[in-house]
Amino acid sequence: MMNVVAKYMPTILTRSSAVLNSVSRELQQQRGIRVQVRDGNLERALSLMQKKMQSSGIERLIKSEQSHHIKNSEKRVLARKARERTVQSQQFSRVLKSLLDKKVRGL
Template sequence: MNLVRRHVLSLFGRPSQTIEWHSAVQQQQLQQWRGIRVKVRNGNLEQALGWMKQRMTSSGMERLIKSQPTRHIKNSEKRVLARKNLERRIRSQDLARKLKSILVKKVSCKSKSLYLVQLEPSLWSYAHGLIMYELVDASLEIRVVPM
């Protein structure tokens, strides 16, 4: 009985296998349809190439093509590129940290708003300590509070 059932199932296929096969076929067709298509009108190939270039730049495909390496990159060159990327990342993190230290912190008071700015040590030559901005009746008053 089991032998007959297995034989029948192998002839008709299991439903899960047929679904997987159909989805694989659909995915392959989708891969074939992917890309950029442009109609050439009146034999004007230059215009069609211009449209294709516009579509490639707007979809980001041109960037993807240019980012792929066209030649073999040696391991030493990879190490140099990795070091430069690391230095760039560290530099950007340092700049972000500096900007964060300069950011204005709002402290709410009774009738007026105080804005305190903690100055970075590199800016201490301009003002020592905290700079306090007070908004009083739509006029700005600036005071330096020594630390």
């Protein structure tokens, strides 16, 4: 019995550490972004915070929730970018569908 436990202990430990890591990430997301100021270097801490905000998507959420006036030129740019994303997505789905059809047919 001890041999069985010893045999599976590394997999149990790695799985439990993976679960703990995912739980800690979720807790960190609920708490928000934290940055330590080291050696009184506030500029470095601010740049790190900005990078973390960009990578986590918080910056996009904040910008999307802003309720200030958006100029018409900005609206046009945003609409054009949205159209381009839609067209690219449709083109990609067409290409993917044709490739899958060829693969299914065996061509």
